[in-house]
Structure formats: structure tokens, C-alpha cells
Amino acid sequence: MQRDIVIIGGGAAGFFAAINIAEQHPELSVVILERGKEGLQKVKISGGGRCNVTHAEFIPSELVQNYPRGEKELLGPFHRFMTGDTIAWFEDRGVELKVEEDGRMFPVSDSSQTIIDCFLNEVRKLNVEVLYNHSVKSIKSHEGGFIISTSQVEVEANKIVVATGSNPKIWKLLEGLGHTIVPPVPSLFTFDIKDERINDIPGVVAKNVEVKVVGTDLVSEGPLLITHVGLSAPAILKLSAFGALGLAKLNYNFDIEINFIKQDFETSLNDLKEMKQALAKKLVYGSAQFDLPKRLWKKLVVASHISENDRWADINKGQLQELAIQLTKTIFKVTGKSTFKEEFVTAGGVDLKEINFKTFESKLIPNLYFAGEVINVDAVTGGFNFQNAWTGAYIVSQSIARNKDSNR
Numbered sequence: 001m002q003r004d005i006v007i008i009g010g011g012a013a014g015f016f017a018a019i020n021i022a023e024q025h026p027e028l029s030v031v032i033l034e035r036g037k038e039g040l041q042k043v044k045i046s047g048g049g050r051c052n053v054t055h056a057e058f059i060p061s062e063l064v065q066n067y068p069r070g071e072k073e074l075l076g077p078f079h080r081f082m083t084g085d086t087i088a089w090f091e092d093r094g095v096e097l098k099v100e101e102d103g104r105m106f107p108v109s110d111s112s113q114t115i116i117d118c119f120l121n122e123v124r125k126l127n128v129e130v131l132y133n134h135s136v137k138s139i140k141s142h143e144g145g146f147i148i149s150t151s152q153v154e155v156e157a158n159k160i161v162v163a164t165g166s167n168p169k170i171w172k173l174l175e176g177l178g179h180t181i182v183p184p185v186p187s188l189f190t191f192d193i194k195d196e197r198i199n200d201i202p203g204v205v206a207k208n209v210e211v212k213v214v215g216t217d218l219v220s221e222g223p224l225l226i227t228h229v230g231l232s233a234p235a236i237l238k239l240s241a242f243g244a245l246g247l248a249k250l251n252y253n254f255d256i257e258i259n260f261i262k263q264d265f266e267t268s269l270n271d272l273k274e275m276k277q278a279l280a281k282k283l284v285y286g287s288a289q290f291d292l293p294k295r296l297w298k299k300l301v302v303a304s305h306i307s308e309n310d311r312w313a314d315i316n317k318g319q320l321q322e323l324a325i326q327l328t329k330t331i332f333k334v335t336g337k338s339t340f341k342e343e344f345v346t347a348g349g350v351d352l353k354e355i356n357f358k359t360f361e362s363k364l365i366p367n368l369y370f371a372g373e374v375i376n377v378d379a380v381t382g383g384f385n386f387q388n389a390w391t392g393a394y395i396v397s398q399s400i401a402r403n404k405d406s407n408r
Contacts, residue, residue, distance in 0.1 A: 009164035010034025013372030013389035020397030022126035051112035070377030184348030192336035193230035359399035
């Protein structure tokens, strides 16, 4: 079969590129090749099934700071298509988005199915073919175009858009065409920790902490969630993203230092001395301070060798100092990692030096384009990975449309 444009990958970036290409040039035949029996699975599970479409950050120079890999390269593209454009694109198609307190943006319906239905309706309306159960087996250059062999058919195409996300098989095929693939490592993950201080209190959230990876320059701030297996939430996920390569080299065994109250040791110790006077007759164990959750406070008190029956008046200088340490610079040993929810994100992919970011076209192979996480771009959690997908896919569609017009 012969098609003008073949999109490899039936995910967010693939559908977004196909729709924009077909809208601008309805005379082009566009087909999406999806290896699974249904596409858009990452969209489906994103944001706990609500689809975290983007993030309410409207300044390109601020937005790029959420990309450990791709910060420099995405600055120009974000000036051409970013958050405000994404909101308008979906609203033009009947999907209204809302902003949550932390800046994440979701469909008002709070259902990822709304986004999926939008894409499926658009491809039907624009006569974009979607071929499911078509796993790509080979990609060969042919007379300025390509021949793509799938598990079911062979397709000749003038142009290809690769939008498969993190896909080792596709990376191998791209390597065969001459591209350099940066080896992938996990980028968004939680920390596995076994420690008495956080055992038995899953679900507890410390609202604003500072976390450092000991022996490195890695540091982050934000909410911290205690889970059944360790620690999660933005304070940890930022570290996992920006430290993806370094933490992989450590085989995910390292120490972190946590400041639960974002005070230095001396300030916290002085505060505790004042509490010792002011709260003399109260039990330390039962009087949580510094706006810490009660269950976490109790764990840190016990770790400071203070019993459940000790009153503030009873504790000595050494116990106060130990409590100040537990609050401001306590050490936890990380022994592994776990996938953040079901949102598996990797650092790695097509080397950014081999991509023209004005067009998202390969610098090595004409008429080969990329969109989404197939390239070595990844972001922290919060809708940023999807924004990269929308931006790349949109610019690809613009580039293909310009090429088509210039060839007339």
C-alpha cells in the first residue's frame, strides 16, 4: 500500500500529528500504525485516569526548566506552540480544560476518555486511517521515501513521523538507519526505603520539605508522600528526573538527607528549647509541631529516643539535639526504585544533536520526523511530558505542510 504520511505510534504525539497534518492538507493520505489492539493507552492512564493534559506555565523560559533533558532544545519550539496553544486547540474541539491548585491541567470531565474520544472523532472526521495490531518490523529508505514493513502489511511512504515513545525495538530500527540512540534509563520513579521512621504510616504527606541526594548536587523541594514501599510525590519525583543518569549509575542505592521543616539545625534547636519551656507539662509525643502530620511527628520523636510518656520538661539536651537532627537533616537509605503509578517515563532516545528543532526533522535522513518521548527529552511530572508531545507533533505538522506547499 502507498501513503503520503505514515505515523508510527498510536499514542498522544502520533494522533496529534496526524490530526494537524490532515487538517492542513486533507488531500494527503495519512495513516497511523499502532502495534497494540488499541492506541492512546498512556493517555488513558495519565493522571490517574484523568489525563494530565498540560501544565499552567505560560512563559517558555520557565516551562523549559521542567525538562532535565531538552531544556535548551525546547525553548524555540515552545515560543511557537505551548500551553496556551494546547488549551485553545482542545477548546476549539469542544474539550474544556481546568487548572488545579498545583498547576496541573485536566479536562473538566476529569476523564481521560474525553481526550481519547476527541482524538478518535477527529481522525474519523479527517479520514485518517488507524491500523491497529500493526507492529513495525523494518524501516528502509527508498527513492527519497520509505518502505515500512509491519506484522501485516508493507507500506510505501513519502514521509514518516516516529511517535512511539520509549520503544527499544523502534530505537533499534532508527539506529539501523544511522541515528544515535542515547541508552534509556528510568526518569520518573519513587524511592524504595525500608525504615522504622516511615513504616506503618503510608499516605502521610509532609507539605513542604527539602531533599538532597548525599554526595551529589541533587536537591529538590516540595510535598513528600510516604508510601507502602518508601517515598514519593514531587520532592522525590523531581530528584528522580533530574538525577536519572546519576542514580542509575549508583544502581539506585544511595542516601538522601531530608529537612522536614526547612529550617537549619540551630534555628530548629532554639525553637525546640522554647517549646520545652512553653509546653513543659505536655507530652512531646502527643504535641506535633512545625505543622508536621501527627503520625510523622510521633515517628520522629521515637527515633530521637524520646518515649511516649516523656513530657517536654523531662527531655534532656541530647534528646533535643537528636530531635532537631531528625527534623532538619535526617538520613534515609534508598535501596531501589518503583515506577510512579503506571506512568513509565525514560531518559534516553534519539540523540538531540541529530534533530533540527525548527522542524523536528532528522538532520541525517530527509523526510523522517520525530515527536514525543522517542527522542531524548523527558520532564518532571505534572503534564510536561504531554506538552512536549503536543509541541513536537504540531511543529512536525507545520513542517510537513510547508514542505508540501513548497513542492507545488
